[in-house]
Amino acid sequence: MSRPVTTAATRGAKLPASTRWTTARPTKVRRGGSLDPTRRPAADRYPELVTEGRRAPHPANALNELSGEEWLYFTKSVLTTAYPSELGHAARKAHGANKPPRLMARLIEFFSKSGELVLDPFAGVGGSLLGAAIARGPRRAVGIELDPRWVAIYEALVPALLAEDGGRGPRIVDLGQSDPGGPRRFDPSGSEMRLGDALELLPTVPDATVDLVVTDPPYNIQLPLTMAGGASAAEHTNRRTDYAMVSDSSADLANAPDYPSFLDRMETVFGQVQRVLREGRYAIVIVRDAYQDGRYQFVGSDLAQRAHAVGLVPKGDLIWHQAGTRLRPYGYPRVFVPNIAHQHILVLRREPARAQARRRCSR
Numbered sequence: 001m002s003r004p005v006t007t008a009a010t011r012g013a014k015l016p017a018s019t020r021w022t023t024a025r026p027t028k029v030r031r032g033g034s035l036d037p038t039r040r041p042a043a044d045r046y047p048e049l050v051t052e053g054r055r056a057p058h059p060a061n062a063l064n065e066l067s068g069e070e071w072l073y074f075t076k077s078v079l080t081t082a083y084p085s086e087l088g089h090a091a092r093k094a095h096g097a098n099k100p101p102r103l104m105a106r107l108i109e110f111f112s113k114s115g116e117l118v119l120d121p122f123a124g125v126g127g128s129l130l131g132a133a134i135a136r137g138p139r140r141a142v143g144i145e146l147d148p149r150w151v152a153i154y155e156a157l158v159p160a161l162l163a164e165d166g167g168r169g170p171r172i173v174d175l176g177q178s179d180p181g182g183p184r185r186f187d188p189s190g191s192e193m194r195l196g197d198a199l200e201l202l203p204t205v206p207d208a209t210v211d212l213v214v215t216d217p218p219y220n221i222q223l224p225l226t227m228a229g230g231a232s233a234a235e236h237t238n239r240r241t242d243y244a245m246v247s248d249s250s251a252d253l254a255n256a257p258d259y260p261s262f263l264d265r266m267e268t269v270f271g272q273v274q275r276v277l278r279e280g281r282y283a284i285v286i287v288r289d290a291y292q293d294g295r296y297q298f299v300g301s302d303l304a305q306r307a308h309a310v311g312l313v314p315k316g317d318l319i320w321h322q323a324g325t326r327l328r329p330y331g332y333p334r335v336f337v338p339n340i341a342h343q344h345i346l347v348l349r350r351e352p353a354r355a356q357a358r359r360r361c362s363r
Helices: 045-052 069-075 100-112 126-136 146-162 198-204 232-234 260-277 298-309 353-362
Strands: 029-031 078-081 119-120 139-147 192-197 210-215 277-288 290-292 295-297 312-322 342-350
Touching: 029 146, 029 198, 045 192, 069 078, 069 100, 078 100, 100 126, 100 210, 100 277, 126 139, 126 192, 139 198, 139 298, 198 260, 210 260, 260 277, 260 298, 260 312, 277 298, 277 312, 298 312, 298 342
Parallel strands: 029 192, 078 312, 119 139, 119 210, 139 192, 210 277
Antiparallel strands: 277 342, 290 295, 312 342
């Protein structure tokens, strides 16, 4: 079966207006340039991955390809995961905030259809792109990443995965109810990583051309140590690993001088996300709250407010419980400091113009 392929280009080149179809092969990295997403057929390119062993979606379902049972299962407000180490986790874990491709695939499957375009403006080591590659069926995906370290990991990882099992690609274990929906396959041929600054590349994306934005923004206030001091701090400090997540670049949002500045820059990003999304489509933002300077920061709530200010309407907050989180004695034995074992998955929507008009009229 044929698949879409994107090839490497030099800095400053645009995405091609059309893409030829051939057998799957690893995608490569483009440096800079503008983004020119072009729409290609959806489910008809991947019929067996969409329907294999699954019930048909409701005929009125224009959002995804899930059955009623799968739809209902996803809407639980708490998601608990403990996924196996797979799809190059040994390489990807160099980035301490890398996201499980299976989780990203579940998000992508609910908020888009096969062949649609997924955009991640803070792609890191490519968890969203890998999620798009193992989705049932695969989506097109473009990731933007500022740090060459993470881009290099993704660029090396894809051909290594395709070479596994004698060239048949990685074997993805069926986890049953821990990952409902049946078997998964790996097809990264519709994915592309862009090395560059999201705040420079997002403005090159035409209006209303993206079907889904899914991303995990850079950390800002989460980076400093949060320990009570003394022997426990020396023994259990949460930065004892070499899991670097911040670069030396002034363009890195993690290097914003303070939390309000970080929120201001994220609001600018949200404004671009709202512009590039099609009407009625979603932006999914994964974010972790933080405890800093003696107080708890509700980062998820703060970002949701900033998104709403530019036209992305908050539709839900899925709590992602990370079952394997290591507990550390942050405040012991003096004060309560929480071990944050969850992240927020903010569900934001660009409302259709008619829905906005009805809301204004009802006020």
